[in-house]
Amino acid sequence: MLEIRHYSKAYGDGKKVVDDISLEVMSGDIYGFIGHNGAGKSTTIRAVVGVLDFDEGEIFIDGHSVKEEPMECKKITAYIPDNPDLYENLTGFQYLNFVADVFSIDAAERDARIRKYADLFEITDALGSVISSYSHGMKQKVAIISALIHEPKLLVLDEPFVGLDPKATFTLKEIMHEMCRQGTAIFFSTHVLDVAEKLCNKVAIIRHGKIIASGLMEELTEGHSLEETFLEADHE
Amino acid sequence: MNKSILLLKTLLLSTSQRNIYKYSNDKKKKKRILGSLIGAALLYTMLMAYSVFMCIGYGMAGLIDAAPQMCALIISALAFAFTLFKTNGYLFNFREYDMLMSLPFEARTVAACKFLYMYIKSMPWYISISVAMMIGYGVFARQGVWAYVLWLILSLFLPVIPMLAASFLGFLIARISAGFRQTKIVQTVLTFIFILFCFSLRFIIEYIVRNDAVESVLQKTSEFTGKAATAYPPVAWFTNAVTKTGLTGALCLTGISVLLFAVLFRIVGHSYRNINSALRSNAAARSIRLGKGKKRSVVQAIAYKEFKRMTGSTVYMTNVAIGEIMAVIFGILTLVVGFDRIVALVTQNAPVDTAILQPAIPFIVYFFIGMMATTACSPSLEGKNYWILQSLPVEKKTIYQGKMLFNLYLTVPFMVFGILCLCLSAKVPVLDSVLYLILGIAACAFSTTWGCVCGVKHMRLDWENEVEVIKQGSAVVLYMLPNMFVVMGLTVLVVFLGMYMDHKLLALLFILPVSLLAVLSYRRVLSLAKKE
Numbered sequence: 001m002l003e004i005r006h007y008s009k010a011y012g013d014g015k016k017v018v019d020d021i022s023l024e025v026m027s028g029d030i031y032g033f034i035g036h037n038g039a040g041k042s043t044t045i046r047a048v049v050g051v052l053d054f055d056e057g058e059i060f061i062d063g064h065s066v067k068e069e070p071m072e073c074k075k076i077t078a079y080i081p082d083n084p085d086l087y088e089n090l091t092g093f094q095y096l097n098f099v100a101d102v103f104s105i106d107a108a109e110r111d112a113r114i115r116k117y118a119d120l121f122e123i124t125d126a127l128g129s130v131i132s133s134y135s136h137g138m139k140q141k142v143a144i145i146s147a148l149i150h151e152p153k154l155l156v157l158d159e160p161f162v163g164l165d166p167k168a169t170f171t172l173k174e175i176m177h178e179m180c181r182q183g184t185a186i187f188f189s190t191h192v193l194d195v196a197e198k199l200c201n202k203v204a205i206i207r208h209g210k211i212i213a214s215g216l217m218e219e220l221t222e223g224h225s226l227e228e229t230f231l232e233a234d235h236e
Numbered sequence: 237m238n239k240s241i242l243l244l245k246t247l248l249l250s251t252s253q254r255n256i257y258k259y260s261n262d263k264k265k266k267k268r269i270l271g272s273l274i275g276a277a278l279l280y281t282m283l284m285a286y287s288v289f290m291c292i293g294y295g296m297a298g299l300i301d302a303a304p305q306m307c308a309l310i311i312s313a314l315a316f317a318f319t320l321f322k323t324n325g326y327l328f329n330f331r332e333y334d335m336l337m338s339l340p341f342e343a344r345t346v347a348a349c350k351f352l353y354m355y356i357k358s359m360p361w362y363i364s365i366s367v368a369m370m371i372g373y374g375v376f377a378r379q380g381v382w383a384y385v386l387w388l389i390l391s392l393f394l395p396v397i398p399m400l401a402a403s404f405l406g407f408l409i410a411r412i413s414a415g416f417r418q419t420k421i422v423q424t425v426l427t428f429i430f431i432l433f434c435f436s437l438r439f440i441i442e443y444i445v446r447n448d449a450v451e452s453v454l455q456k457t458s459e460f461t462g463k464a465a466t467a468y469p470p471v472a473w474f475t476n477a478v479t480k481t482g483l484t485g486a487l488c489l490t491g492i493s494v495l496l497f498a499v500l501f502r503i504v505g506h507s508y509r510n511i512n513s514a515l516r517s518n519a520a521a522r523s524i525r526l527g528k529g530k531k532r533s534v535v536q537a538i539a540y541k542e543f544k545r546m547t548g549s550t551v552y553m554t555n556v557a558i559g560e561i562m563a564v565i566f567g568i569l570t571l572v573v574g575f576d577r578i579v580a581l582v583t584q585n586a587p588v589d590t591a592i593l594q595p596a597i598p599f600i601v602y603f604f605i606g607m608m609a610t611t612a613c614s615p616s617l618e619g620k621n622y623w624i625l626q627s628l629p630v631e632k633k634t635i636y637q638g639k640m641l642f643n644l645y646l647t648v649p650f651m652v653f654g655i656l657c658l659c660l661s662a663k664v665p666v667l668d669s670v671l672y673l674i675l676g677i678a679a680c681a682f683s684t685t686w687g688c689v690c691g692v693k694h695m696r697l698d699w700e701n702e703v704e705v706i707k708q709g710s711a712v713v714l715y716m717l718p719n720m721f722v723v724m725g726l727t728v729l730v731v732f733l734g735m736y737m738d739h740k741l742l743a744l745l746f747i748l749p750v751s752l753l754a755v756l757s758y759r760r761v762l763s764l765a766k767k768e
Binding site: 011046049050051052053054070071074075077079081084085086087088089090091094098099101102103128129130132133 | 239242243246249250251252255256259260261262331332333334335337338339340341342343509510512513514698700
């Protein structure tokens with residue numbers, strides 16, 4: 001579903017923030033992307049979702065090139081940024097309707113989905129208030145619902161559990177499992193190694209812009225914890 | 237629904253005060269919205285009254301035919317100037333960029349909708365000028381109904397070409413600076429160059445007109461608009477359409493506006509992601525060498541933070557520092573050209589004894605320096621980062637003192653430089669110069685503290701885009717309007733009194749009230765800090 005081939009990203013002075021990374025996320029995978037702060041996780045994720053321009057390498061989503069066919073890619077992708085900048089002066093409901101309109105979801109379907117996910121995240125009553133009155137966690141919940149509303153084939157999340165309460169964290173994990181069973185590919189970055197270990201079937205560790213280890217969780221950890229594996233890989 | 241319309245509708249809704257009023261439970265917020273509505277209504281009334289009276293003036297002078305040209309020229313100039321300031325922040329480098337670009341929108345759709353959003357938001361200003369001038373025109377010119385219908389329709393198209401031109405300049409600035417490591421600095425410098433060029437363009441045109449030795453001011457303005465219509469065809473097209481019901485002019489204006497819009501956003505669309513990527517990702521690009529930490533007092537630390545906040549934003553920097561740069565240029569120009577010649581140029585060779593203008597020197601420089609105070613917008617600029625200061629063991633009073641200190645750091649050196657240049661050029665005696673310097677510094681103190689009163693009293697933290705508080709915030713408007721009128725009034729008064737009084741005594745006489753106003757404003761800031 002998602003294929004990153006030799007992707008590199010350099011900025012103004014030629015310093016490579018991400019250097020020649022390649023990975024593949026198949027339908028039904030929950031792929032964890034872990035690394036230190038500033039390792040290049042968000043730079044990779046932002047390129048995948050078509051927000052960041054890049055020169056080197058190729059990124060394909062369901063066979064479509066992010067560079068050449070960005071619209072085809074975006075139609076089947078959903079992205080949840082680490083710090084969702086939503087339209088603060090819209091109500092949660094107005095914002096979700098906007099996203100539903102962008103993806104041309106019919107009225108009955110959107111209502112059902114908004115209600116379903118809003119109930120799951122216990123935010124239904126707050127959807128009528130303006131987003132500026134929401135807490136960080138509530139904004140995160142709205143961003144998550146907006147990502148799920150069009151049933152994407154690829155879900156890309158940047159630190160999705162930050163700011164979520166325990167119940168919402170559990171709900172999101174359940175939703176991710178359910179989506180994965182239905183064939184959605186999930187690619188997400190996280191610092192929480194316990195979550196990654198329990199949730200992901202595949203993982204990649206990135207350090208200083210390079211992937212230093214990747215593969216199936218069991219093969220990579222070889223009976224150790226992901227934390228041990230991460231620290232070991234990080235020391236090498 | 238068409239995706240462009242959907243996005244545009246959402247952009248408008250996302251900043252609609254009506255939406256906040258309807259769905260917010262915050263009573264304070266609702267009161268503020270009502271207050272800003274009343275303020276806007278007053279401004280619109282003033283603007284429309286001014287426009288109507290200007291037309292009546294033309295009509296009484298028998299120059300009513302110049303009114304459509306003037307209307308087109310005013311709207312075009314305003315649209316160009318406002319857009320040039322806003323492009324960075326609205327069109328590029330805006331906060332919700334990631335969210336929008338990850339949705340299935342073409343880059344050019346996002347860029348075009350952002351442009352149309354700017355257009356629709358500023359349209360009420362242009363339309364109110366246009367309608368008011370049309371009414372004034374209608375009183376004197378006996379035109380058929382069609383002329384007015386065309387006037388109204390074409391008024392909608394008048395701002396398009398200048399806005400596109402300003403957006404294109406903004407695009408070029410962003411495109412060029414995106415290629416540099418110090419993107420923000422390059423962008424700020426280029427924006428300054430364009431703004432100063434636009435300011436000087438006015439004088440160049442005026443100079444050309446003056447050389448034609450036209451006598452009356454109204455005739456001169458009429459001549460000027462005539463020349464501008466030749467140089468800038470949309471003015472001529474508009475005039476032709478409304479005065480002669482010329483459909484060719486109307487078609488040219490509408491057709492070329494639409495065509496340019498389509499072409500520009502095709503070009504911008506190609507580089508849009510690239511430019512925004514560069515503008516938004518530069519922090520990660522640099523190989524930073526950690527310097528040595530420097531211990532500062534709390535007030536100094538806040539002032540330094542304000543300095544970094546200003547240099548980190550092109551919109552902020554170009555808005556607050558333009559007056560200082562103009563003061564420097566004006567000072568150097570006066571030294572090079574001479575005070576007498578500058579006065580002759582401004583007064584159009586009127587037989588004025590330049591000595592009587594000397595007491596006005598501090599106010600002339602203050603006209604540039606006091607144009608904007610960082611303290612009027614810096615409290616609001618904290619936005620969502622306000623928690624940082626709130627959670628620190630720092631009193632509100634100290635926070636505001638830090639903000640005021642920064643404005644003094646920014647304004648006082650330029651004020652001193654400007655006054656010294658003018659005093660040297662005008663050969664002002666030393667003691668008088670010292671008194672003017674004190675008066676200038678007192679004016680800076682007043683500007684700083686008065687700005688802070690407005691900034692704190694009308695603090696707005698829930699903005700989407702910093703342009704909303706830097707350019708359109710009620711705090712800034714409240715600071716600027718009285719400040720501008722008071723300076724103009726004081727300049728006239730000081731010149732008038734200077735004809736009868738000793739200049740030293742006069743300077744002393746003005747130092748006292750200005751200092752008193754500064755002290756009163758400062759005390760008001762302290763009481764506001766206690767109240768909050």
